[in-house]
Amino acid sequence: MSQLILGIESSCDETGVALVRAEGGGVPRLLAHALHSQIDMHQAYGGVVPELASRDHIRRVLPLTQTVLHEAGEHLDAVDVVAYTRGPGLAGALLVGAGVACALGAALDIPVLGVHHLEGHLLSPFLSSDPPEFPFIALLVSGGHTQLMRVDGVGRYEILGETIDDAAGEAFDKSAKLMGLGYPGGPALSRLAEQGDAKAFKLPRPLLHSGDLDFSFAGLKTAVLTQAKKLGDELVTRKADLAASTQAAIVEVLVKKTLAALDQSGMRRVVVAGGVGANRLLRAQLDAACAARGVRVHYPELELCTDNGAMIAMAAAMRLQAGRQQANRDYAFDVKPR
Ligand code: KG4
Numbered sequence: 172m173s174q175l176i177l178g179i180e181s182s183c184d185e186t187g188v189a190l191v192r193a194e195g196g197g198v199p200r201l202l203a204h205a206l207h208s209q210i211d212m213h214q215a216y217g218g219v220v221p222e223l224a225s226r227d228h229i230r231r232v233l234p235l236t237q238t239v240l241h242e243a244g245e246h247l248d249a250v251d252v253v254a255y256t257r258g259p260g261l262a263g264a265l266l267v268g269a270g271v272a273c274a275l276g277a278a279l280d281i282p283v284l285g286v287h288h289l290e291g292h293l294l295s296p297f298l299s300s301d302p303p304e305f306p307f308i309a310l311l312v313s314g315g316h317t318q319l320m321r322v323d324g325v326g327r328y329e330i331l332g333e334t335i336d337d338a339a340g341e342a343f344d345k346s347a348k349l350m351g352l353g354y355p356g357g358p359a360l361s362r363l364a365e366q367g368d369a370k371a372f373k374l375p376r377p378l379l380h381s382g383d384l385d386f387s388f389a390g391l392k393t394a395v396l397t398q399a400k401k402l403g404d405e406l407v408t409r410k411a412d413l414a415a416s417t418q419a420a421i422v423e424v425l426v427k428k429t430l431a432a433l434d435q436s437g438m439r440r441v442v443v444a445g446g447v448g449a450n451r452l453l454r455a456q457l458d459a460a461c462a463a464r465g466v467r468v469h470y471p472e473l474e475l476c477t478d479n480g481a482m483i484a485m486a487a488a489m490r491l492q493a494g495r496q497q498a499n500r501d502y503a504f505d506v507k508p509r
């Protein structure tokens with residue numbers, strides 16, 4: 172059986188639309204995807220403004236849908252299922268994607284399917300040219316979540332450890348804000364870090380030796396603030412060093428805990444997903460450590476690490492294939508911000 176799945180992502184500050192083709196039991200194929208990032212719009216405010224985000228999703232989602240259909244050489248009538256991000260995310264932003272998905276579903280008389288945003292990230296490496304095989308350990312590192320998971324198949328997820336306070340992306344973003352690096356802070360901080368000395372400042376590695384697979388980043392953020400205050404005017408010239416030291420602390424914890432998860436589970440494969448998965452130091456250190464152990468590491472394509480519609484269409488396609496979820500004609504949609 173062949174199914175054409177349209178995916179819509181609108182949980183935060185990116186509007187993403189994609190078309191995926193699922194055929195038989197093979198890995199579904201990405202036909203086209205399009206993205207509009209609101210970063211420029213929110214930059215002036217130092218963070219995402221929810222109402223502006225919702226309004227912009229409304230403006231973008233249908234034109235992006237047309238772009239994707241055109242690029243794939245498909246027509247709206249050919250779509251079999253419309254998938255959308257059901258949560259977590261900003262309520263108003265989620266409602267745009269859900270509303271449009273259900274309106275399209277009702278108009279075309281086809282079923283719709285709500286997808287968990289994190290499952291989209293988790294399965295995004297299946298969009299790459301060299302997709303992973305189950306089972307694997309997943310390191311999910313986004314702006315809102317930091318989790319280590321054991322993944323035995325679609326929908327078969329066991330959380331092994333997670334953050335007890337801030338997420339890794341939040342640690343990047345908040346530290347970057349303290350240093351006046353703007354929004355989104357993660358990419359800016361990591362760019363600046365490339366010119367700095369990672370050993371310049373001694374920062375804590377929270378829970379590194381806790382013996383479990385949990386994370387904590389709130390204390391690190393406080394340590395960065397203390398260091399920044401101590402530097403005072405000198406911060407201007409030491410910013411790259413502080414950025415490098417901060418990044419090194421976050422990455423070391425992520426890598427060591429991932430290795431511990433591999434040791435504890437006996438798994439030979441790791442999947443990294445979520446926005447922080449784009450971080451170059453994380454990739455380099457994890458690749459080196461895993462190569463030394465003969466462990467394979469899979470990442471999404473760089474452009475699909477952060478939010479996008481392709482991962483939502485993919486997760487929907489894989490859930491349908493695995494019989495984990497039925498698409499349905501219940502257009503009385505609901506979103507789950509948390
Ligand atoms: O997955 P994502 O796009 O959105 C959420 O679902 O949260 O992740 C966004 C997060 C932000 O915190 C952003 O600063 C971080 O990913 N991020 C990075 C990099 N690129 C994005 N953090 C560190 N280094 C990067 N290169």
Ligand code: ZN
Binds near residue numbers: 288477478
């Ligand atoms: Zn995300």
